[in-house]
Amino acid sequence: MGAHGPAKGLMRWVTTTNHKDIGTMYLWFSFAMFILGGAFAMIIRAELFQPGLQIVEPEFFNQMTTMHGLVMVFGAIMPSFVGLANWMIPMMIGAPDMALPRMNNLSFWILPPTFALLASTLFMEGGAPNFGWTFYAPLSTTYAPDTVTFFIFGVHLMGASSIMGSINIIATVVNMRAPGMTYMKMPMFVWTWLITAFLLVAVMPVLAGAVTMMLMDVHFGTSFFSAAGGGDPVLFQHIFWFFGHPEVYIIILPAFGVVSQIIPTFSRKPLFGYDSMVYATASIAFLSFIVWAHHMYTVGMPIAGELFFMYATMLIAVPTGVKVFNWITTMWKGAMTFETPMLFCIGFVFLFTVGGFTGVMLSLAPADFQYHDSYFVVAHFHYVMVAGAVFSMSAAVYYWLPKWCGKMYDETMGKAHFWISFIGFNLTFFPQHFLGLAGMPRRIPDYALQFTDFNTMSSIGAFIYGASQILFLFNVIRTIVAGKPTSEEKTWDGAEGLEWTVPTPAPYHTFTTPPDVK
Amino acid sequence: MADMQPDNQSTIDASVAKTVGKLSIVVVGMFAFVFVVMVPLYDVLCDALGINGKTSGERYQVVEVAVDTSREIRVQFVATNNDGMPWEFRPTESVVKVNPGAINSTVFYAKNPLPKDMVAQAIPSVSPSRAAEYFHKTECFCFNQQPLDGGAETDMPLQFIVDQDLPKDIKTITLSYTIFDVTAMVAPEAPVAVR
Numbered sequence: 138m139g140a141h142g143p144a145k146g147l148m149r150w151v152t153t154t155n156h157k158d159i160g161t162m163y164l165w166f167s168f169a170m171f172i173l174g175g176a177f178a179m180i181i182r183a184e185l186f187q188p189g190l191q192i193v194e195p196e197f198f199n200q201m202t203t204m205h206g207l208v209m210v211f212g213a214i215m216p217s218f219v220g221l222a223n224w225m226i227p228m229m230i231g232a233p234d235m236a237l238p239r240m241n242n243l244s245f246w247i248l249p250p251t252f253a254l255l256a257s258t259l260f261m262e263g264g265a266p267n268f269g270w271t272f273y274a275p276l277s278t279t280y281a282p283d284t285v286t287f288f289i290f291g292v293h294l295m296g297a298s299s300i301m302g303s304i305n306i307i308a309t310v311v312n313m314r315a316p317g318m319t320y321m322k323m324p325m326f327v328w329t330w331l332i333t334a335f336l337l338v339a340v341m342p343v344l345a346g347a348v349t350m351m352l353m354d355v356h357f358g359t360s361f362f363s364a365a366g367g368g369d370p371v372l373f374q375h376i377f378w379f380f381g382h383p384e385v386y387i388i389i390l391p392a393f394g395v396v397s398q399i400i401p402t403f404s405r406k407p408l409f410g411y412d413s414m415v416y417a418t419a420s421i422a423f424l425s426f427i428v429w430a431h432h433m434y435t436v437g438m439p440i441a442g443e444l445f446f447m448y449a450t451m452l453i454a455v456p457t458g459v460k461v462f463n464w465i466t467t468m469w470k471g472a473m474t475f476e477t478p479m480l481f482c483i484g485f486v487f488l489f490t491v492g493g494f495t496g497v498m499l500s501l502a503p504a505d506f507q508y509h510d511s512y513f514v515v516a517h518f519h520y521v522m523v524a525g526a527v528f529s530m531s532a533a534v535y536y537w538l539p540k541w542c543g544k545m546y547d548e549t550m551g552k553a554h555f556w557i558s559f560i561g562f563n564l565t566f567f568p569q570h571f572l573g574l575a576g577m578p579r580r581i582p583d584y585a586l587q588f589t590d591f592n593t594m595s596s597i598g599a600f601i602y603g604a605s606q607i608l609f610l611f612n613v614i615r616t617i618v619a620g621k622p623t624s625e626e627k628t629w630d631g632a633e634g635l636e637w638t639v640p641t642p643a644p645y646h647t648f649t650t651p652p653d654v655k
Numbered sequence: 656m657a658d659m660q661p662d663n664q665s666t667i668d669a670s671v672a673k674t675v676g677k678l679s680i681v682v683v684g685m686f687a688f689v690f691v692v693m694v695p696l697y698d699v700l701c702d703a704l705g706i707n708g709k710t711s712g713e714r715y716q717v718v719e720v721a722v723d724t725s726r727e728i729r730v731q732f733v734a735t736n737n738d739g740m741p742w743e744f745r746p747t748e749s750v751v752k753v754n755p756g757a758i759n760s761t762v763f764y765a766k767n768p769l770p771k772d773m774v775a776q777a778i779p780s781v782s783p784s785r786a787a788e789y790f791h792k793t794e795c796f797c798f799n800q801q802p803l804d805g806g807a808e809t810d811m812p813l814q815f816i817v818d819q820d821l822p823k824d825i826k827t828i829t830l831s832y833t834i835f836d837v838t839a840m841v842a843p844e845a846p847v848a849v850r
Contacts, residue, residue, distance in 0.1 A: 236671045300682055308674045312667055342682050346689030372697050
């Protein structure tokens with residue numbers, strides 16, 4: 138077949154079935170959502186800059202916390218890693234494209250209308266969903282604004298998109314590997330995504346089930362979650378977290394994969410303990426299914442339940458610890474250099490571990506009664522979501538951007554992005570630990586006076602962190618438009634893997650003939 | 656890809672189809688799992704373990720036992736109207752002190768303020784939930800649906816026994832009823848024993 142390029146014009150993007158085009162669209166879409174969700178976060182932090190109600194009404198504040206969570210989880214982080222998977226997995230396993238290119242197109246193009254629908258609720262009467270991203274019943278049923286129906290439809294659509302995306306990834310990895318690319322030779326990023334995709338296939342239908350029950354409670358007179366009708370709101374929490382806990386690993390496992398690609402490159406050593414990394418990832422995925430109720434220690438579970446979920450949760454620290462120590466050991470005595478992707482990865486290892494430790498604190502049922510629904514929880518999950526997922530995503534963009542567009546980003550600006558993010562992030566979220574321990578609840582628009590100083594610090598940090606992402610955007614656009622061209626196949630000295638054997642920039646079609654993997 | 660290794664390509668297509676088929680079954684299975692396994696399983700577990708304060712739906716068969724006069728348990732009554740339920744509904748006593756093992760009775764007052772005939776169903780819940788399995792009802796208006804003519808009022812009886820085996824640390828039990836309108840759902844002359 139001829140080496141034909143992409144179609145011309147805008148329709149290229151609408152009708153494309155090329156994994157690189159779709160990956161690019163996913164990445165830009167997720168960045169747009171990152172900015173949107175970030176704007177919501179800025180409103181939250183601006184309101185919390187000082188006590189009292191300054192900028193927004195409490196009702197609108199609740200819509201902001203809800204939309205921030207939804208947009209960041211389902212619109213920014215998840216699609217960004219799907220985009221990365223689209224770009225990298227075929228190139229890493231020596232496949233010409235994804236297994237199901239047309240479905241790939243569909244699963245991307247579902248997303249923009251879905252999030253347009255969700256965002257449009259902000260302008261509707263009654264306002265956007267205001268029940269938190271966890272949408273606990275009865276807040277999301279009996280007391281929900283009318284826009285809850287748009288929300289439910291939106292969740293169904295994004296669930297369908299995720300399921301199709303993950304089926305595609307599994308089908309690609311299982312069937313399209315180049316000859317000689319055995320499972321235990323696959324790059325860690327492919328492994329973590331394969332496991333993530335299985336998690337998605339297993340739990341996205343559960344989320345769909347939960348919102349379907351909500352829909353029926355709201356519109357069709359059932360009482361799944363209404364105690365008055367013989368149902369139980371606690372049932373909602375069980376179903377939600379049966380989805381929700383695997384979901385947090387869905388977010389973080391691909392990040393683990395990215396870090397496992399980048400740290401060996403800049404340490405100029407192979408990844409330490411590859412096999413144990415694979416097994417640790419699989420163990421984390423398995424454990425994620427049996428720990429969901431640690432999110433709900435305070436609902437009145439029997440003591441045996443609390444103990445089971447507590448010990449099972451603490452067990453997750455073991456495979457996670459294996460991974461962290463493997464990364465550190467990979468760096469140990471390596472010929473390390475500190476380019477921007479590596480800085481983000483080291484930042485990831487350090488800050489994710491902090492988030493992991495606060496996670497162990499939260500896993501203790503007796504202690505959790507103090508931390509539950511406080512800012513301590515907010516601090517904890519932002520350490521793992523932002524310093525975990527978002528830092529690793531930034532690292533991935535800097536790492537593979539030269540391969541994608543054949544141009545080099547500005548290293549100084551990249552490093553500035555890292556350091557400003559790092560400082561801004563810690564200034565935002567570290568004080569929130571103290572706020573939570575001192576008793577400040579999450580999701581409130583106003584607070585008692587003694588929380589003022591830490592909140593002010595946190596808000597300033599958030600503005601710094603937000604500004605650093607604009608720098609990131611600028612750096613990426615500048616690279617694409619005016620970056621220093623590079624045509625080295627191996628952008629990075631220590632990089633290993635099939636994606637570094639194709640020309641730079643990566644041609645529209647790669648591995649139309651499968652490579653030989655030794 | 657068609658012009659390159661066509662045989663190889665068709666085997667790949669076949670195995671992709673197989674993978675997709677298997678995964679689709681998982682997706683449908685997990686969606687069904689929520690409805691046909693998780694919801695009923697949750698109810699079964701709550702019933703079996705007595706958690707969530709769901710009391711037994713059946714009439715308790717009285718067994719003659721000695722009354723434990725060494726301790727007194729406070730039993731509080733709470734009455735709540737479900738959304739849009741217009742009845743006046745309240746306990747006549749808000750709290751009683753009882754000895755474990757003794758048969759006690761009280762009445763709840765209900766009035767239908769509307770001009771139309773209505774049917775109500777009360778759903779009980781016991782707090783703390785651990786106490787649910789030690790709280791026995793020998794007679795309860797919640798066993799049946801309650802029809803009331805327009806404007807009528809009634810006293811609804813409740814007879815209960817607190818089990819002698821109630822854990823010593825439980826000093827207060829709260830029994831809560833939520834009443835709601837089931838007029839539209841059932842014919843008034845066909846009371847069904849629910850709980």
